[in-house]
Amino acid sequence: RFANPEVVFEGWYPIGTAHGFRRGKARRVPIGKRDIVVYRDFDGELHAVERACGHLGADLSLGKVVGSGLQCAFHRWCWNADGSCANGARIATYALRERWGVAWVWAGDSPAYDLPNPESENGAHVLRLPMQRIACHPHVVLGNGLDISHVVGVHRFHFDGEPRVETEPHRVSVQVRAHFHPTLMRYILGLAHKSANWTFTNIGPSLAWVKVDSPTPFELVWAARPLPDGSCATQTLFFLPRWRALTRAVPMMIATTWADRRVLSGLEFRPNFVASDAIFARYAKLVEGLPEWSSSC
Ligand code: FES
Ligand SMILES: [Fe+2]
Structure with missing residues (x-):
């Protein structure tokens, strides 16, 4: 499975410059052959969710940022930042970091380790x-x-x-x-x-x-x-x-x-x-x- 393009292992992946993710905007980001959707809410927090809406699978990058969540463009279900929806449905969310001007996403459940820490000097x-x-x-x-x-x-x-x-x-x-x-x-x-x-x-x-x-x-x-x-x-x-x-x-x-x-x-x-x-x-x-x-x- 090493160097196999069909397999993505859990880890921290750089997804672009942090300032490239604008408030109120959602964007598709590929990690291997799958995409996630990353959006910045109106408080400036960055969030990452799976691309397919938890209702019928519409592309959530077409959605609208509302409060700290994302509203699907198809039937307007609203997905909160924790992946929950008022009707009890859920979608996957991913941990994010903004460090050194770069946005990083953890592909996987919860991070097993942190980003490296260069010496302070x-x-x-x-x-x-x-x-x-x-x-x-x-x-x-x-x-x-x-x-x-x-x-x-x-x-x-x-x-x-x-x-x-x-x-x-x-x-x-x-x-x-x-x-x-x-x-x-x-x-x-x-x-x-x-x-x-x-x-x-x-x-x-x-x-x-x-x-x-x-x-x-x-x-x-x-x-x-x-x-x-x-x-x-x-x-x-x-x-x-x-x-x-x-x-x-x-x-x-x-x-x-x-x-x-x-x-x-x-x-x-x-x-x-x-x-x-x-x-x-x-x-x-x-x-x-x-x-x-x-x-x-
Ligand atoms: S597919 Fe997203 S709300 Fe229906
Ligand atoms: Fe080399």
């Missing part, structure tokens, strides 16, 4: 990149940091010792000590031969959290939401102790993601893990052990 400055689409399943995109063998071939790092792996509930992380192979760009950025230490943590099916200690301390939260065509929408957030860190962190990460994007675009995943994929395979196992998102109310 790194959280001084948050840079949110626009969402991007990558023609690859999000599990493969996000598991990229645990795909240790490509770090040498694609990103041209040399390891200083074996990467250290840790597994916790909902998480797999790898701590890497390496140094930069010299390239022209790295000479320009002053990174050639420098040591690079980072911890890459995958959280659930949809989040990755990178803590870089050197050459420049910063953190990165990287998230992806599956789209109906099997591709994904990714959200990248930088957490920087000072804006000056941007001059190294951003070119370094842009070069990294550009190199990844080139090999990930159009990838059709095959689960043929071999011994050198052991850490990546551990992430696949973690994902496969997660509950699937069901449509039950």
Whole structure:
């Protein structure tokens, strides 16, 4: 079920910039092949409900925001923010967070864990990149940091010792000590031969959290939401102790993601893990052990 476009696992998914959800407006948001409806009420609260009305299944994104609920466009049943209706019927609702200017929805019943918490000193400055689409399943995109063998071939790092792996509930992380192979760009950025230490943590099916200690301390939260065509929408957030860190962190990460994007675009995943994929395979196992998102109310 890993990297299978037919399956969505429970987790936090980024659904767009928080300010993109306007008061009094409802919008359809795809998560994999299913849509949910997200609306902001007139008090400014964001809500998420299943797309099909609990009466005859009309598309609730066509509905009207009334008070803190949503009125279906078909027979005008009103669905409260908790999914209840005055006649006793119910629809599914989903937990939401608005953090770092991004709206996040928990696909599933109640959240099993929270969004990551970058160190307060790194959280001084948050840079949110626009969402991007990558023609690859999000599990493969996000598991990229645990795909240790490509770090040498694609990103041209040399390891200083074996990467250290840790597994916790909902998480797999790898701590890497390496140094930069010299390239022209790295000479320009002053990174050639420098040591690079980072911890890459995958959280659930949809989040990755990178803590870089050197050459420049910063953190990165990287998230992806599956789209109906099997591709994904990714959200990248930088957490920087000072804006000056941007001059190294951003070119370094842009070069990294550009190199990844080139090999990930159009990838059709095959689960043929071999011994050198052991850490990546551990992430696949973690994902496969997660509950699937069901449509039950
Ligand atoms: S289908 Fe929504 S009220 Fe009838
Ligand atoms: Fe990579």
